[in-house]
Amino acid sequence: MTTNVIIQQPPVLSVKAVESDEWTTDMFDCCDDLSISEYEMGEYTRSFLLTAFFWLLLPPCGCHGSKILVVPVDGSHWVNMDILLKELHSREHQLTVIRSASSWYIKESTPHYTSINAKLMEDEIDLSFYERLLQRTLEIRRKGPVMRFLYQQMEMGSIQVLGHGICAKMAALMLEDSAFMSQLRVARYDLVLTDPGLPFGVFLAHYLNLPMVYNVRWVNSGDSHFLMAPSPLSYVPVTGSELGDRMDFLQRMQNLLHYGASFLQERFIILPRYQELVRRHFPQAADLLSMQRSADLWLVRADFVFEFPRPTMPNVVYVGGFQCRPARPLSDLLEEFVQSSGEHGVVLMSLGTLISALPMEITEKMAAAFARLPQKVIWRYVGERPSTLGNNTLLLDWIPQNDLLGHPKTRVFVAHGGTNGLYEAIYHGVPVLGLPLLFDQFDNVLRLQVRGAARVLEAATFTGEEALEALQDVLGNPSYRDSMQRLSRLHRDQPLSPLNSATFWTEYVIRNKGAAHLRSQAFGLPWYAYHCLDVAALLVAFVVASLWACVCVCRKTCCKACLSRKRKMD
Known part of the structure; x- marks a missing residue:
């Protein structure tokens, strides 16, 4: 076991005090607008500060410290x-x-x-x-x-x-x-x-x-x-x-x-x-x-x-x-590279945490497609440098993905389809070119494709020309960005953040x-009870028994009638 010491956050009291100071200033501004007298202003201020003081002394509600x-x-x-x-x-x-x-x-x-x-x-x-x-x-x-x-x-x-x-x-x-x-x-x-x-x-x-x-x-x-x-x-x-x-x-x-x-x-x-x-x-x-x-x-x-x-x-x-949040400023070097893209903007590519790089034959095709774009490309990449890499592409072993997706110059996100990255793309309204590789990633990018916010490449079989055409389509067709930005508005329109x-x-x-x-x-129910199969079986048995009883009664009645007619004829 490691015995790390928990470093507590700044005391709640100091945080609330700052909030109270700001609120007090706003209150004074409001009072000026309403032309309240100095005496009334003092009474309001003293009353407010006294209330705030006792409020801060109360123990926090809920289950803090669990x-x-x-x-x-x-x-x-x-x-x-x-x-x-x-x-x-x-x-x-x-x-x-x-x-x-x-x-x-x-x-x-x-x-x-x-x-x-x-x-x-x-x-x-x-x-x-x-x-x-x-x-x-x-x-x-x-x-x-x-x-x-x-x-x-x-x-x-x-x-x-x-x-x-x-x-x-x-x-x-x-x-x-x-x-x-x-x-x-x-x-x-x-x-x-x-x-x-x-x-x-x-x-x-x-x-x-x-x-x-x-x-x-x-x-x-x-x-x-x-x-x-x-x-x-x-x-x-x-x-x-x-x-x-x-x-x-x-x-x-x-x-x-x-x-x-x-x-x-x-x-x-x-x-x-x-x-x-x-x-x-x-x-x-x-x-x-x-x-x-x-x-x-x-x-x-x-x-x-x-x-x-x-x-x-x-x-x-x-x-x-x-996990999504507003974008923070980029480092000076990264911001300079992004700004150098001019009106064309930036393409971002990342494959998540488990896979650092694609097989080289796929990497070469993606690098060649990127090299033919007017956009600048930022690619999270670990491994041997591809021979087809263009001057417009920057390879980094780590990128501030959320901050880049939130940058106004980011045009497309080339992603493997992990849920973390796709939700960040939705949050910031950036259309996706999906390159799914493993597990649920194929289903994830399909969900965005169905909603018109993504296009999907088959990593195992795509060619360099197909990659270029797909990139140009997502970059040039405004419907992808419009669809993703609509999803972004819906995702953010919640009464409480996730x-x-x-x-x-x-x-x-x-x-x-x-x-x-x-x-x-x-x-806790057995499968037959969950699907009410026992009830259905009883009802079917009742219906079958009723039909069988009706048939037996009819047969008996008919037999008696036939026997009676036979006796009369004799």
């Missing part, structure tokens, strides 16, 4: 989790983060949280795993639709066998470490905040018997909605199907096949990996699925400006884009020691 155990997922998931943690820390909560000693992005020592090192997935899988996965994915994308589907499911199955096998082993080691678990129990946390993309936090919340809040978009089997809300396959596309919410017959069949594959992987690959662990440590739980569904609150990183409309639940709060909403509802769970009243009882 102790929160945070179990995150590394990589891009950590980027937005860290933003939420900073906001919670500013509200005086004490945060403890469980991380791997070899974590990729989660720092061991920061001002806003303390950390505990544990053996997690990052100890077994490094970032080079994703680069090898990208190579295999590009090969699969070059196949026809049927073979692509089959190979995708085989690849996903092998990833799940590897990943969940490691995860179950790490979770077992954690739960069987008596010193580690005793340390967590003694700390007496008020809440577990976790990303259920990996189930470590789920196990710890149940073991410690604590309320559980998810910062979530994906669970281990796919989109979180399929785990906690009704999801009719007629208009809710399954992750990986690359479909919209308007499907014809063949597309609905395709969606059903994707759901069937996902269901089978969940039932026969994922859940069995954890069954022995659940049986040993959580005898009251049926399986991992039931444990995951018991979260008190789901902070879902989605916004229906971006997502397709679908059913949801009372304990779901949508906080998509909570970050404030996330912190309010997290504190709501702490204040009320859970939110069981918001959880649906549907998950």
Whole structure:
């Protein structure tokens, strides 16, 4: 365990005092306009200051100072989790983060949280795993639709066998470490905040018997909605199907096949990996699925400006884009480069946190397309310099992505389709040229394409001419920017910012020691009761019995009539 000291924010009293001074000045200005006398002015001022003084002496309301155990997922998931943690820390909560000693992005020592090192997935899988996965994915994308589907499911199955096998082993080691678990129990946390993309936090919340809040978009089997809300396959596309919410017959069949594959992987690959662990440590739980569904609150990183409309639940709060913020000024050198673009503006390209660079043959084609543009290009890039790179392109191993997207000279964002980057593009109204590579990225860029705010390139097969034509189309056709700016207006038009909403509802769970009243009882029903198949079976049996009784009565009546006529004839 690291024993980092939490550095508190400046006292609330000093912040409020500044606000009060500013308000007092405004009040004086207002009084001047109303021509209030000096005596009345003094009375107003004394009354206001006295009220403000007693108000500042009151203890803060709510649940400030609560102790929160945070179990995150590394990589891009950590980027937005860290933003939420900073906001919670500013509200005086004490945060403890469980991380791997070899974590990729989660720092061991920061001002806003303390950390505990544990053996997690990052100890077994490094970032080079994703680069090898990208190579295999590009090969699969070059196949026809049927073979692509089959190979995708085989690849996903092998990833799940590897990943969940490691995860179950790490979770077992954690739960069987008596010193580690005793340390967590003694700390007496008020809440577990976790990303259920990996189930470590789920196990710890149940073991410690604590309320559980998810910062979530994906669970281990796919989109979180399929785990906690009704999801009719007629208009809710399954992750990986690359479909919209308007499907014809063949597309609905395709969606059903994707759901069937996902269901089978969940039932026969994922859940069995954890069954022995659940049986040993959580005898009251049926399986991992039931444990995951018991979260008190789901902070879902989605916004229906971006997502397709679908059913949801009372304990779901949508906080998509909570990491977005107004752009800050660029460094002098970067601002000079941006301004040198003149009226043509700038194209920005980034591939996120997991993939630093594309395979060289794809990189060369993108560099050649960029070189033929009149715009300047800023490209977040790590690796060998491409030979086709033009003088208009600046390669950087890190960029202030949000600040560049918010710059008025940024014209297009060439993105891999990660949700963090796409929400920043929506927030700032910058159209997207999608270059999806892995996982949900294909579905993400499709959502913007359906709304007319993006165009998509197939990374595995595009040519240099196709890349150039797509860039010129997004740059020259104003409909892309108009559509994205409309999405930006809709995304910003909310009564409460996504970050404030996330912190309010997290504190709501702490204040009320859970939110069981918001959880649906549907998950406690067996599948046949959930779909009322038992009721339907009874009704069908009643109808069949009634028809059978009617037939028997009719047959008996007819037989009696026939027998009576026969006797009369005799």
